[in-house]
Amino acid sequence: MNTTIESLLGKIKELQERSSDLEFSQKDRDEALGQVHAYATEFLDAIHHTNAYSQAPSNPELMRLDGKKKDLNELLRIYKEEVARKGINPASGGHLGYIPGGGIYASALGDYLADVTNEFSGMHFASPGAAQMEDSVIDWLKDLFGFPGSAVGNLTSGGSIANLIALVAARDQHEIKGEKIMKSVIYLSAQAHHSIQKALRIIGLSDAILREVKLDGGFRMDPKSLAKLIRSDIEEGFHPFMVISAAGSTDTGAVDPMDSIGRICKNHGLWFHVDAAYGGFFILIDSKREMFKGIEMADSLVVDPHKGLFMPYGIGVVLVKDKKAVMQSHHYVANYMQDAVKEDEVVNAADVSPELTKHFRGLRAWLPLQYHGIEPFKACLEEKIMLTEYFRQRLIEMGFRVGPEPDLSVSYFYFPSGGDENQFNQDLLDLIHKDGRVFLSSTLIEGQFLIRIAILAFRTKLDTVNRALEMISQALEKLR
Numbered sequence: 001m002n003t004t005i006e007s008l009l010g011k012i013k014e015l016q017e018r019s020s021d022l023e024f025s026q027k028d029r030d031e032a033l034g035q036v037h038a039y040a041t042e043f044l045d046a047i048h049h050t051n052a053y054s055q056a057p058s059n060p061e062l063m064r065l066d067g068k069k070k071d072l073n074e075l076l077r078i079y080k081e082e083v084a085r086k087g088i089n090p091a092s093g094g095h096l097g098y099i100p101g102g103g104i105y106a107s108a109l110g111d112y113l114a115d116v117t118n119e120f121s122g123m124h125f126a127s128p129g130a131a132q133m134e135d136s137v138i139d140w141l142k143d144l145f146g147f148p149g150s151a152v153g154n155l156t157s158g159g160s161i162a163n164l165i166a167l168v169a170a171r172d173q174h175e176i177k178g179e180k181i182m183k184s185v186i187y188l189s190a191q192a193h194h195s196i197q198k199a200l201r202i203i204g205l206s207d208a209i210l211r212e213v214k215l216d217g218g219f220r221m222d223p224k225s226l227a228k229l230i231r232s233d234i235e236e237g238f239h240p241f242m243v244i245s246a247a248g249s250t251d252t253g254a255v256d257p258m259d260s261i262g263r264i265c266k267n268h269g270l271w272f273h274v275d276a277a278y279g280g281f282f283i284l285i286d287s288k289r290e291m292f293k294g295i296e297m298a299d300s301l302v303v304d305p306h307k308g309l310f311m312p313y314g315i316g317v318v319l320v321k322d323k324k325a326v327m328q329s330h331h332y333v334a335n336y337m338q339d340a341v342k343e344d345e346v347v348n349a350a351d352v353s354p355e356l357t358k359h360f361r362g363l364r365a366w367l368p369l370q371y372h373g374i375e376p377f378k379a380c381l382e383e384k385i386m387l388t389e390y391f392r393q394r395l396i397e398m399g400f401r402v403g404p405e406p407d408l409s410v411s412y413f414y415f416p417s418g419g420d421e422n423q424f425n426q427d428l429l430d431l432i433h434k435d436g437r438v439f440l441s442s443t444l445i446e447g448q449f450l451i452r453i454a455i456l457a458f459r460t461k462l463d464t465v466n467r468a469l470e471m472i473s474q475a476l477e478k479l480r
């Protein structure tokens with residue numbers, strides 16, 4: 001089977017022609033970008049009046065891939081009808097469920113450029129600028145949370161992977177493996193996010209002992225109970241090695257007393273992990289800074305810019321003080337990477353994360369922070385705190401019971417209907433979901449059904465809260 005150069009060239013040229021569609025011409029780019037921009041504009045212009053939630057399911061038939069070429073406008077129409085209009089609308093200020101998202105436009109512009117240039121930010125060697133840009137974002141965060149310059153960090157896809165990286169580092173620093181696992185104790189609150197439990201399972205610590213620490217009336221970890229548990233575990237021959245606390249728990253927004261917990265960890269040589277995925281950025285607000293005192297003692301910390309900095313989904317951060325502990329699990333030099341290992345000192349993203357090739361997430365964080373400066377972010381976070389307070393006061397006026405004074409911008413309420421209260425409040429939430437103007441979610445605390453308020457979307461404004469109150473009041477009327 002001798003292919004002549006000539007026939008090879010003929011075939012290559014033919015394939016070149018057939019694959020040329022993948023490179024947009026300038027005219028194609030202008031046209032396509034125009035269509036995408038037109039839809040984005042339509043979406044954003046309507047965002048303040050669009051429902052935050054629709055129960056309609058999406059149609060798989062319309063999304064099926066058949067390998068054929070299609071018109072962009074047709075594809076955008078499918079996106080609009082089948083994706084953007086169904087389920088929760090996370091770009092809407094009316095998203096007050098779970099932990100709301102954001103989607104600031106400056107990040108979208110960053111993502112556009114990151115995708116067009118396709119920088120490889122995993123290694124300084126490949127893209128010194130992109131890697132440095134990510135490092136600069138991480139350095140800013142180290143400063144913000146009082147971490148030393150020697151700490152390492154990584155921009156992850158979100159808080160779950162960030163928690164995973166932190167917990168692996170804790171495991172490796174304390175050499176929790178083999179038979180030691182069964183005797184090792186991890187302390188956490190019943191309010192810990194489920195990504196923590198998931199991470200512990202993934203990293204082989206499901207056989208470690210988990211102790212739930214008692215909480216105070218505001219759902220914060222009680223340091224006295226923690227200290228007592230640790231002492232009694234040591235006496236009984238167990239091996240306490242880590243405390244996992246929350247700076248802003250998902251369910252109630254509680255900020256654990258990190259100063260006391262940090263000191264207890266120091267005294268006993270335990271790894272101190274702080275999950276600040278939701279709450280961390282409230283440290284930017286003067287009136288809340290004190291609440292975060294002690295966070296600088298953490299050995300590892302997780303914070304989600306796609307929550308508290310209103311960025312689109314796909315960016316979390318982990319900071320870890322002990323560089324060696326992180327590198328032990330993630331640093332690996334393969335033969336085909338030998339050109340890349342010249343500079344020992346610089347830490348590459350790929351050395352502190354399971355990822356090698358990854359999205360250049362730094363730009364979607366760096367661009368908005370530089371373009372806007374920090375002031376509007378601070379004001380927006382403070383606005384969320386005030387709106388939560390306003391929401392609660394108005395609910396009380398309407399006859400609702402609300403949860404304890406929240407540390408941040410998550411709270412809950414229920415109507416004291418008498419009779420089957422859980423059913424009544426479930427029915428109330430069902431009506432709220434059917435309405436859809438504003439989206440709320442629920443939780444169970446000690447068997448009680450509670451409707452949650454989580455105010456974090458940057459588009460949630462006074463108008464939004466008033467709309468929510470009107471909707472809740474109408475739903476309540478229907479049930480009474």
Ligand SMILES: *Cc1c(COP(=O)(O)O)cnc(C)c1O
Pocket residue numbers: 099157158159160161163193195246248249250275276277278304316
């Ligand atoms: C959201 C959240 C997580 C998980 O983060 P993802 O970005 O959703 O992966 C972990 N912990 C807390 C406290 C959270 O609020």
